[in-house]
Amino acid sequence: MRSAAVFRVAGERLSREGIESLRFDYHGTGDSLGDEADQSLDDWVHDTLIAHELVATDDVPVHWFGMGLGAVIALRAALLARRPPRHLVLWEPVLNGAQYLDALLEGHRTELAMMFAQPWDQLVRQAKVAEPTLPGDVLGFTFGARLVDELRALPDFNVLPALRRGLQVTCATRGDRPNPLAAHTGLAALRLHTVEHPTDWMSSQAMGTAIAPPDIPRVLLSSLN
Numbered sequence: 001m002r003s004a005a006v007f008r009v010a011g012e013r014l015s016r017e018g019i020e021s022l023r024f025d026y027h028g029t030g031d032s033l034g035d036e037a038d039q040s041l042d043d044w045v046h047d048t049l050i051a052h053e054l055v056a057t058d059d060v061p062v063h064w065f066g067m068g069l070g071a072v073i074a075l076r077a078a079l080l081a082r083r084p085p086r087h088l089v090l091w092e093p094v095l096n097g098a099q100y101l102d103a104l105l106e107g108h109r110t111e112l113a114m115m116f117a118q119p120w121d122q123l124v125r126q127a128k129v130a131e132p133t134l135p136g137d138v139l140g141f142t143f144g145a146r147l148v149d150e151l152r153a154l155p156d157f158n159v160l161p162a163l164r165r166g167l168q169v170t171c172a173t174r175g176d177r178p179n180p181l182a183a184h185t186g187l188a189a190l191r192l193h194t195v196e197h198p199t200d201w202m203s204s205q206a207m208g209t210a211i212a213p214p215d216i217p218r219v220l221l222s223s224l225n
Contacts, residue, residue, distance in 0.1 A: 003029060003067050006216065007138050010065070013217040019224065024051045026073075037135075037144035041073060041151070048077035052085065061086035063223055069094050071171075072154070078162055087168040087223050090159075091216065092195060095173075095180055097154025101134055107200075108132040108139050156180065170223050172215075174198045193219055 004025075011021045048064075056062050064085045066074035071093035078084050087097035094100045109120045112129050123129045129140040132138045135145045139161060159169045172193040173179050184190055197213045 003070075006067070006213070007065075011218060014220065017221060019221075020055075022051060022055055036142035038146070039144060040146040040220060041069075041076070041154075045072045045077045046082070048073055049081055051078070052081055052083075054079075055082045056085075063089065063220075065089045065091070066093070066199040067091040067176070069100070072157065073127065074189065075157075075159065075162055078167055079165060084167055087170065088159075089170045089172070089220055089223050091172045091176060091219075092198075093157050094154070095157045096213050099152040100154075101148065101151055104138050105134065111139060111167060116224060159190065160184070163187060170218060178180075191223075201220060207210055 008022050011023055014021045024047070025032040026039065026047045028036045028039040028043075052062065052064075062085045064074045064078065064087070066072075066088070068091070071090035074088055074137050075090060075093070076089055077210070109132065113120045113123065116128060118126075118128075120129075123133065135148045136143065145205055159171060159181065162169055166189075168189045168191075170191040170193060171181055172195050175194040176198070179192065181190070181192055184194060193215070195213070196215045199213060
C-alpha cells in the first residue's frame with residue numbers, strides 16, 4: 001500500500017549496480033487492469049507466478065522483494081513456483097490478517113481526523129464522517145468481500161515452509177514490535193533485519209515518500225551475496 005515510489009527508487013538503485021529488476025502491479029491495483037473490489041490474495045499470487053515465469057531461468061537466480069501484504073503474497077507464491085526464487089526479501093510483512101484489517105480501519109479514522117483537524121469521535125457526532133467498514137472503501141482503496149474474507153482467515157506469518165523448500169529468506173520487521181521469527185534466529189537460511197526507519201504505509205504522508213528507506217537497497221544488495 002502506497003509503496004510504488006519505494007519500488008521505483010529501489011529498482012533504480014539496483015540498476016545502477018548492474019542488477020536487472022522487474023516491477024509489476026497486481027490486477028486491480030496501480031496501472032493494471034481490473035476492478036479493485038474483485039481482487040483476492042489468490043489472484044495476486046497467480047500474478048506473481050506469471051511475473052516470475054517471465055524472468056525465471058535455470059541459469060540465473062531470481063530474488064523476490066515484497067512489502068507488507070506483498071510480502072505475504074510473495075511467501076505464498078514461492079511455495080507454488082515451478083522454479084522457486086533463490087531468495088525472498090520480505091519487508092514489514094503483515095503478521096496477522098485480522099490485526100491488519102483493524103489497522104486499516106484505524107488508519108482510515110486517523111487520516112480523516114488529521115484532514116479535518118478534529119478528533120474522530122467528534123467528527124462522527126457531527127455526522128461529518130461515517131464509520132469505515134470492511135468490505136468497503138478504506139484509505140482510498142476498495143476492499144472486496146473475497147479479499148477481506150481471505151485476510152480474516154490469514155494464518156500467522158510463517159517462513160518455515162519456504163525454508164524447508166530450500167529458499168533463503170530475509171525478513172525485516174520493526175524494532176518497536178515483537179518479532180515472531182526471533183525463535184528461529186539460529187537457522188542458516190534465515191536472516192532477520194530490524195527496520196531502521198519505519199514508515200507508516202497507511203498514512204497519506206507515505207504517498208509523498210520520494211526515496212526508499214535507506215536500509216532497503218542495502219538489504220536487497222546484501223541478499224544477492
